[in-house]
Amino acid sequence: MISRSKRLAVLLAGLFLAFSMVAMDQAEARRGGSFGSRGMRTFQSVPPTRTAPQPAAPVERSMTPNAGTNNTARQTQAFQRPGFLSGLGGSMMRGLLLGGLIGVLLGQGFGGLAGIFGLLLQALLMGGAIMLAVRLFRSQSVHNQGPAVAGVPRSMGNLGRGAAAQPDTGDVAAFPIPGIGSAFGGTTQANASDEITLSQPDLDTFQQRLTEVQEAFGREDHAALRRVVTPEMVSYLSEELADNAKKGVRNDVSDVSLLEADIAESWREDDRDYATAALRYESRDVTRDRVSGKIVAGQADRPTETTELWTFTRQNGGDWKLAAIQQP
CATH class of the missing domain: 3.10.450.240 (Nuclear Transport Factor 2; Chain: A,)
Known part of the structure; x- marks a missing residue:
């Protein structure tokens, strides 16, 4: 068995060697x-x-922007965009349900529960109106952008010359x-x-x-x-x-x-x-x-x-x- 003092000495030696290597690396000029x-x-x-x-x-x-990385990030964000129930609508629904449940527990009984159903109906109507407005706005945005160049993202429509084929790796x-x-x-x-x-x-x-x-x-x-x-x-x-x-x-x-x-x-x-x-x-x-x-x-x-x-x-x-x- 290695004593505690020897283990501590080995640990300190290892740390000294690591810091020495870092110092040597920082001494490199290029x-x-x-x-x-x-x-x-x-x-x-x-x-x-x-x-x-x-x-x-x-x-x-x-300093040249990487268009491929930017497009991938935008696509990832669009794919991971939360739905209505995960955003403001979800917070409203959870708040209404929690409030109704607390009302039931405090003794308002089924009258409070009926109030919950009324609030839920109002929330659903509001959510439907918001979703309809969002879809209408998106459809107008896509229409205004116009058709994309085949094989080229819309953000690169004016940079088609940069999509040249890879040169041959011959002699x-x-x-x-x-x-x-x-x-x-x-x-x-x-x-x-x-x-x-x-x-x-x-x-x-x-x-x-x-x-x-x-x-x-x-x-x-x-x-x-x-x-x-x-x-x-x-x-x-x-x-x-x-x-x-x-x-x-x-x-x-x-x-x-x-x-x-x-x-x-x-x-x-x-x-x-x-x-x-x-x-x-x-x-x-x-x-x-x-x-x-x-x-x-x-x-x-x-x-x-x-x-x-x-x-x-x-x-x-x-x-x-x-x-x-x-x-x-």
Whole structure:
């Protein structure tokens, strides 16, 4: 049998280990996860590629509203809407019955019971009138909304272009990375009107953005971040930088080198283009104490390898900016 003092010691040791693990996790500078916006495809799965054959994690933080979730919630609420007897009508009926029962118990006898029946009749007549008015109001509302587009909820009637079929997950071509020997020949996706073809300068820009974003984040250069990422991504990255400052650490990223890349999909929505690329790269990524410069996480003597999905966007043929990051 383990003595009480030994059990207490084991419990305290376990708690100390748990809090130590939490502290180590909080020391990590990069929060990771999947965040940003991919237009109409924000909450759709990204086709697998040779670089990222595993399914990507869904977007966890985004300013793009999830129409599918909102519609499901509305349908659930409509299905669970209480009936007349469960709402005000039910409260009235229960109150009348309880009042009548109390009247009988207090000695009013069958005269009080007859009064109950009269009140019940009045309540039923009132309930019938209310239900008739509610049904009439609903029928007029449905008539004013007009017919819904086939296969598209009424709330998405003007967003039909976002319901494009999932692209084919066939072979996709890789970036022409120096030293890798792979050639870019365009993505093999479903023939949809909103699919676009990327050129070599676009791919060179994506590779350049990878280095620019990582190094700007490491320098905590907010002005540089605003030039190469969307305002939404600026807010997320600035939040992480603020958390690092609060913890007294900073993220030091250097020697970023792209090893392999694939285009998962590229498409157009109105006047805005999107392209999601799977990027496998290596970098020297460490966390340092802001005062002493001492490394508190990571290893500076050797680079680490990372694979992520980066979505870029541009408007009216402007500069490509980072719009989302997803973890495979």
